[in-house]
Amino acid sequence: ASARTPLMAGNWKSNLDHQEALVLVQKLAWTLQDKKHDYDKAEVVVVPPFTDLRSVQTLVDGDHLSIRYGAQDVSEHDGGAYTGEVTAAMLAKLGCSYVVVGHSERREYHGETDQLVNVKATKALAAGMSPIVCVGEGLEVRQSGDHVSYTLDQIDGSLAGLTAEQMASVVIAYEPVWAIGTGEVATPEDAQEVCAAIRGRVEETWSSEVAAATRILYGGSVKAANIAAIMAKSDVDGALVGGASLQADEFAGIARFY
């Protein structure tokens, strides 16, 4: 047992229409209530597309829901002539608590580098939000056996220059790319190996206090049926969930892992 409150974050990616999005948030809240979910035992976060955030804010505020929410990405810029970009200040104003940065799909399809992820994390922090910084190796790296050093390099680059004070608001998500959306879940031992190595690197770079307080999530084909075994590992503090977060029952089952 640790002092870290587990965090279950559901990344909806580019799914659901607006109506479906609002139904999902309400169903999730009701299901968690039915299951007598204790939000102190697992924080629950939804990460919808930008276009749903305003309405999610209204729902959460209006119904005093304990669910928190965040965005899937953030601009590296503070504002100005950057067509299509959504800034950290805009997201903070909509009540976002979290921003996912450096998801493997952003890294792969949009060429995001550790350096860019680092800037985005810094922007989220400056606006008072917690970045969920994603790292993790692809299949080839896993097969070559270099997954730990590869992931730690991403940690070094993505978190470079952050202060211990900033680290208090950072969440790390270890997501082996070969396990995302493939149904191929890493074993709890695989997840623990890399999450422990990440915590070790945080300790070396900052301090044992920072390392003890930093939440490190696992992501990759997490479901209600496999979450308990993953959460039993001492360095795994929650999950970043894709597919299974689109169903209220399933995601509530993940949050209610304890």
Ligand code: PEP
């Ligand atoms: C993700 O994309 O962050 C993810 C973990 O997806 P899935 O749960 O669908 O594998």
